[in-house]
Amino acid sequence: MSDTVLIFGATSAMALHTARNFAAQHANLALAGRDRQRLEALAEDLKIRGAQQVEIFPGFDAEDETTILKTVEAAWKSLETIRHVLIAYGTLPDQSKAESDAAVLRSAVEVNYFSVAGLCHAVADRMLEQGSGTLSVISSVAGLRGRQSNYVYGSAKGGLNLFLQGLRNRLHPKGIRVLTLLPGFVDTPMTRDVPKGPLFISAEKAGSLIHKAMTRKKADVVYVPGFWRVIMTVIRSIPEPVFKKLKL
Numbered sequence: 001m002s003d004t005v006l007i008f009g010a011t012s013a014m015a016l017h018t019a020r021n022f023a024a025q026h027a028n029l030a031l032a033g034r035d036r037q038r039l040e041a042l043a044e045d046l047k048i049r050g051a052q053q054v055e056i057f058p059g060f061d062a063e064d065e066t067t068i069l070k071t072v073e074a075a076w077k078s079l080e081t082i083r084h085v086l087i088a089y090g091t092l093p094d095q096s097k098a099e100s101d102a103a104v105l106r107s108a109v110e111v112n113y114f115s116v117a118g119l120c121h122a123v124a125d126r127m128l129e130q131g132s133g134t135l136s137v138i139s140s141v142a143g144l145r146g147r148q149s150n151y152v153y154g155s156a157k158g159g160l161n162l163f164l165q166g167l168r169n170r171l172h173p174k175g176i177r178v179l180t181l182l183p184g185f186v187d188t189p190m191t192r193d194v195p196k197g198p199l200f201i202s203a204e205k206a207g208s209l210i211h212k213a214m215t216r217k218k219a220d221v222v223y224v225p226g227f228w229r230v231i232m233t234v235i236r237s238i239p240e241p242v243f244k245k246l247k248l
């Protein structure tokens with residue numbers, strides 16, 4: 001039987017390329033996101049690429065809790081058993097605006113941490129009922145050390161990393177896998193204004209690595225790509241008295 005994969009934030013560039021890898025394996029795909037037209041176009045693309053069935057769930061907005069719960073309910077009602085859930089949405093706030101505008105700060109934490117945590121709990125309940133499943137969440141290496149250039153985004157992702165660690169600890173005995181994905185720099189609309197350097201990878205490459213981590217590996221935490229494990233080990237080992245003087 002084909003795998004069923006439900007993606008929240010399906011219009012994200014990384015999600016799109018992950019979904020294309022699942023489509024090539026003739027998976028059943030379910031796409032949740034804000035915009036109906038974009039989801040419809042995405043569904044057509046995935047069908048052409050081999051997806052067995054594609055269902056869309058428009059109107060999913062991370063800043064509106066009712067749409068989160070409604071989407072989870074509608075997806076399970078329609079699909080019954082869902083093997084993989086990928087949570088891929090996120091926002092990269094303007095750090096300087098978040099320092100002076102509490103609404104920007106709150107929205108960044110709401111979208112990147114709070115809504116994801118609530119969604120994970122709702123998904124966990126369904127996976128506990130079905131007795132299996134893999135919940136994969138795109139976090140970020142930015143959550144592994146606070147830097148002056150993006151610590152608002154980083155702290156939301158850092159909180160998410162800890163949340164997922166605890167959730168994994170809770171769900172592991174029940175046979176449910178929680179996968180934390182930690183991309184470094186990926187060339188997507190989110191990083192449109194970030195100057196590109198040699199550490200950047202394409203969204204296509206990230207999608208292929210994410211698909212591999214979701215389907216083939218047993219790992220709990222996967223860096224995308226793997227060299228970020230080395231970079232972050234070095235960055236995390238810098239003593240705070242030195243780190244606070246660096247312009248990062």
Ligand SMILES: NC(=O)c1ccc[n+]([C@@H]2O[C@H](COP(=O)([O-])OP(=O)(O)OC[C@H]3O[C@@H](n4cnc5c(N)ncnc54)[C@H](OP(=O)(O)O)[C@@H]3O)[C@@H](O)[C@H]2O)c1
Nearest residue numbers: 011012013014034061062089090140183185186188189190
């Ligand atoms: N790009 C990077 O370098 C990088 C690095 C590390 C981690 N990440 C993480 O990777 C994930 C995917 O990002 P991406 O790089 O693929 O960026 P992207 O292409 O810009 O996608 C961002 C996605 O988030 C969705 N979104 C934003 N606010 C939302 C809300 N309130 N409700 C529902 N959906 C919302 C967008 O939906 P719409 O299409 O409706 O706008 C879009 O699907 C994010 O979690 C991001 O934090 C990215």
